[in-house]
Amino acid sequence: MNPNQKIVGVFQYFYHCSGEELPIRDILNRQKHGHKTEPHYENLTENWCSECMNGRIKSANHRNLKYLFLITRYRHDNHLRNGKLLVVGFLYRADDKKVWHTLSESRLAEVDGFNSEKPEQCGFFVGDEKKSHFVSADKAFVLDDVKNGRWKYFAYEDEAGKIVDHLKKSKNILEELRKKVKEFENQTNKERHEKRCKTC
16 A cells, blocks of 8 residues: 555445355344444445444545445355455445435435535445446455454555456346345344234
């Protein structure tokens, strides 16, 4: 890393749903840090549902950075990448201001909304549907030299280029992630409904 290089992105850590083949967020709370909503694959946002390490998101917007790289500690017994810190995808900044405005009006997180006059103050990040990219764990970019994913902050040009090139060699699994999210959301909704029924 050369600090004289241009910063083109930030890294954002999320909890993997332990035991799942796909590098999906921990919707089922298997790591006991709560039912995770971010990264929100459904509409390609980060910090839209809930605020998490919001300083990074604001920093990415303040600097108008192109990339939000998603890191997780992959947890899947008997998998070659079990326990590894992986970059499993990235959100590429959406250019369409209408999308930012629409998502701002419907955001669930208590973060600053999007304002065309001051876009740098927005508290959530929106990815472009065609340019954002996610891969399976075995195709992810391994961060061997990083001990804690939360410590990795800025992505400089050279490193970002290597990561993007590596990830784009593999199939984009965004639709698979969305299907799994729907399945898990249905499962958790059913469990909540059953718990409510038992207490009635």
